[in-house]
Amino acid sequence: MSHSLRQQTVAIVGLGLMGGSIALALRDRVAHLVGVDPDQGTLAYAQKKGIIDSGTQDLKAGVKDAQTVILAAPVQVILDMVRSRIGSYLRANTLLIDIGSTKAQICAAMGSLPISILAMGGHPMCGKERSGIDSADADLYRGRPFVLCAPRRSTPAARLRALELVTALGAVPIEMDAERHDQLVAGISHLPYLLSAAFVHTVEGESETDPMIWELAAGGFRDTSRLAASDVRMMTDIISTNSAAIARSLALFRVQLALLEVALVSQDQAQLETMLQAAHNARVMWAEQHQT
Amino acid sequence: MSHSLRQQTVAIVGLGLMGGSIALALRDRVAHLVGVDPDQGTLAYAQKKGIIDSGTQDLKAGVKDAQTVILAAPVQVILDMVRSRIGSYLRANTLLIDIGSTKAQICAAMGSLPISILAMGGHPMCGKERSGIDSADADLYRGRPFVLCAPRRSTPAARLRALELVTALGAVPIEMDAERHDQLVAGISHLPYLLSAAFVHTVEGESETDPMIWELAAGGFRDTSRLAASDVRMMTDIISTNSAAIARSLALFRVQLALLEVALVSQDQAQLETMLQAAHNARVMWAEQHQT
Numbered sequence: 001m002s003h004s005l006r007q008q009t010v011a012i013v014g015l016g017l018m019g020g021s022i023a024l025a026l027r028d029r030v031a032h033l034v035g036v037d038p039d040q041g042t043l044a045y046a047q048k049k050g051i052i053d054s055g056t057q058d059l060k061a062g063v064k065d066a067q068t069v070i071l072a073a074p075v076q077v078i079l080d081m082v083r084s085r086i087g088s089y090l091r092a093n094t095l096l097i098d099i100g101s102t103k104a105q106i107c108a109a110m111g112s113l114p115i116s117i118l119a120m121g122g123h124p125m126c127g128k129e130r131s132g133i134d135s136a137d138a139d140l141y142r143g144r145p146f147v148l149c150a151p152r153r154s155t156p157a158a159r160l161r162a163l164e165l166v167t168a169l170g171a172v173p174i175e176m177d178a179e180r181h182d183q184l185v186a187g188i189s190h191l192p193y194l195l196s197a198a199f200v201h202t203v204e205g206e207s208e209t210d211p212m213i214w215e216l217a218a219g220g221f222r223d224t225s226r227l228a229a230s231d232v233r234m235m236t237d238i239i240s241t242n243s244a245a246i247a248r249s250l251a252l253f254r255v256q257l258a259l260l261e262v263a264l265v266s267q268d269q270a271q272l273e274t275m276l277q278a279a280h281n282a283r284v285m286w287a288e289q290h291q292t
Numbered sequence: 293m294s295h296s297l298r299q300q301t302v303a304i305v306g307l308g309l310m311g312g313s314i315a316l317a318l319r320d321r322v323a324h325l326v327g328v329d330p331d332q333g334t335l336a337y338a339q340k341k342g343i344i345d346s347g348t349q350d351l352k353a354g355v356k357d358a359q360t361v362i363l364a365a366p367v368q369v370i371l372d373m374v375r376s377r378i379g380s381y382l383r384a385n386t387l388l389i390d391i392g393s394t395k396a397q398i399c400a401a402m403g404s405l406p407i408s409i410l411a412m413g414g415h416p417m418c419g420k421e422r423s424g425i426d427s428a429d430a431d432l433y434r435g436r437p438f439v440l441c442a443p444r445r446s447t448p449a450a451r452l453r454a455l456e457l458v459t460a461l462g463a464v465p466i467e468m469d470a471e472r473h474d475q476l477v478a479g480i481s482h483l484p485y486l487l488s489a490a491f492v493h494t495v496e497g498e499s500e501t502d503p504m505i506w507e508l509a510a511g512g513f514r515d516t517s518r519l520a521a522s523d524v525r526m527m528t529d530i531i532s533t534n535s536a537a538i539a540r541s542l543a544l545f546r547v548q549l550a551l552l553e554v555a556l557v558s559q560d561q562a563q564l565e566t567m568l569q570a571a572h573n574a575r576v577m578w579a580e581q582h583q584t
Contacts, residue, residue, distance in 0.1 A: 125508050125509075125510045126510060126511075127510065127511060129511075144510070145507055145508055147508070174504070174507065174508075176504065180502065180504075183498075183502075184498070184502060184504060184505045184508050185508065187494060187495055187498045187505060188495060188505055188508050188509050188510075188512065188513050189508075189510070189512045189513070191491065191494065192491060192512045192513060192515070192516035192517075193512060194549065194552050194553075194556075195487055195491060195516060195549070196515075196516060196571075197552060197567070197568050197571035197572075198545060198548040198549040198551075198552055198571075199483065199484060199487060199545065199548075200571040200574050200575050201548040201551075201552075201567070201570070201571055201574075202479060202483065202541065202544050202545045202548050203479055203480060203574075204570070204571075204574045205544055205548070206475075206476070206479045206541075206544070210472065210475075210476060212466070212468070212472075212476060213476045213479060213480055214578055214581075214582065215437055215466065215582075216417050216437055216439070216466075216476050216477065216480050216481075217417075217480050217578060217582065218417045218418060218419065218436070218480075218481070219418075219419060219421075220480065220481045220484045220485060220519055221480050221481070221484060221578075222579075223484070223488075223515050223516070223518045223519060224484035224487060224488060224515070224516060224519060225484075225575045225578070226515045226575075227512055227515060227516060228568075228571040228572055228574075228575040229572055229575040229576050229579065230572070232565060232568045232569045232572045233565070235568060236561060236564055236565040236568055239556060239564075240556070240559065240561050240564070243556050243557050243559065246556060247553065247556070247557050249494065249498075250549070250553055252494050252497055252498070253490060253491065253494045254546075256490040256491075256493040256494050256497070257486065257487070257490035257542070259490075259493075260486050260489060260490055260493075261486075261539065261542055264486075264531060264532070264535050264538060264539070265535050265539050267532065267535065269528060269532050272528055272531075272532065273524060273525070273528040275489070275493070276489050276520075276524045276527060276528055277524045278493070278496070279488075279489035279490075279492040279493055279496075279520040280489075280520055280521055280522070280524045282492050282493075282495075282496045282520075283492050283517045283518075283520040283521040284521050286506055286509060286513075286517070287514075287521065289506075290506065290507075290509065
């Protein structure tokens with residue numbers, strides 16, 4: 001039997017920034033919101049603030065009566081839950097969707113779930129510098145792309161239920177296969193993270209001979225190093241599940257950097273300016289079309 | 293004869309964001325402010341807004357009566373002025389200071405000026421995303437490092453006059469030799485610019501096979517690509533005068549990126565996390581100590 005979201009019990013597994021923001025966005029759109037989190041303090045906070053209706057540290061207890069289960073945990077935790085436990089806890093016709101940042105391994109694991117579970121891989125393209133439920137924001141997903149990747153054996157019902165959920169969050173659904181998603185985020189998200197970390201290591205190395213470098217750091221350093229301050233455990237988790245796609249992006253990047261370096265060291269100022277202007281134009285066009 | 297800044301005529305050559313901000317900061321601290329700019333509209337704007345007392349498109353007319361001349365033009369224009377013209381226009385005991393982003397070539401050129409000119413290389417470590425005199429800000433330099441690099445044959449008088457000027461801007465003087473400055477800014481400023489441009493080219497290349505990549509771009513892309521939108525002519529000018537130091541920074545960066553890639557593709561998650569944590573910690577410590 002199918003229910004609209006408004007009549008459902010929805011379980012959110014993981015009440016960090018992302019899960020907490022989903023809870024806030026769904027607050028008045030579902031019948032009952034269950035929060036599942038290993039941290040008792042997080043659950044107490046979420047209940048006190050009215051972000052969830054009930055909370056539990058026990059995965060099985062939290063998800064067994066839900067018609068929609070949203071996995072908002074780190075990628076490795078999602079993989080572990082999908083591979084080993086959650087399939088046996090869920091009712092038939094439950095929508096199981098995750099929001100992990102890589103999709104190929106998770107969707108492959110979802111493909112082995114019982115056929116009665118409506119599984120869908122998800123990845124909302126948004127975030128915040130601050131993590132944790134106290135940074136949660138009902139509008140975090142509003143107007144942002146939300147990628148949906150169907151596992152093999154996925155059904156039209158799973159798709160429709162996932163689209164309903166994404167729409168309820170105010171996000172813009174984008175459907176694609178998991179491998180394509182992972183290659184795109186390797187370039188747009190994991191590559192810049194590694195560049196940022198390697199850049200900070202470079203400056204750190206320079207600072208060993210000349211500590212003054214830290215004093216001179218201004219806006220250019222700040223912007224390019226910002227991603228290096230991301231949550232390390234979370235990012236290690238993510239990029240470890242996408243190493244092949246990232247290696248490809250790194251190879252493409254090295255070519256582009258080498259082309260710039262050739263123009264620079266050969267003093268080919270016209271070529272250098274042409275290449276830098278192309279990058280400038282692409283960035284400006286993106287900002288005009290996509291930045292709010 | 294020496295005057296304090298308050299009794300001086302000060303000429304600012306180049307009324308962009310940086311020169312215009314110097315004018316605003318010095319507005320009530322000098323006897324007379326002359327603006328020199330090739331653009332008549334800029335001069336008219338600066339006079340109408342009371343940013344300068346008088347303006348001219350003629351370099352010689354603008355600087356010949358000044359006791360302090362500040363070159364706030366692009367690096368190549370500064371080099372051209374110092375090498376070919378300005379020495380013969382200035383009075384004895386005039387402080388000539390520039391604010392170009394690289395210092396070795398400019399300070400070398402200053403070393404050939406008449407000995408009666410008090411020459412000093414300068415580089416304020418600040419800026420804004422928007423350029424032009426309409427973005428000028430009296431507080432742009434306040435609390436920011438302002439590097440001073442003495443040319444050969446520099447005198448104590450030049451140093452004291454430059455320190456007085458930097459202090460009047462509210463900036464923090466940092467004295468070092470030009471080669472050291474150029475190596476530091478290669479790492480902290482020119483390297484991230486090239487990384488940003490190469491990153492945008494990489495995404496642009498990916499978009500040729502899959503244009504969807506632009507739709508998925510979020511905060512990570514925004515931060516890491518921001519520098520690529522810098523003024524291209526200005527940046528080409530700057531990095532072309534610092535190619536050896538930048539090549540060294542690029543070589544150091546490649547090593548750091550390769551170390552991260554080795555840990556990633558060999559699935560050495562512990563090593564990867566250790567390296568990423570070190571970058572995280574260095575960035576967080578910098579932000580705590582330096583960001584306002």
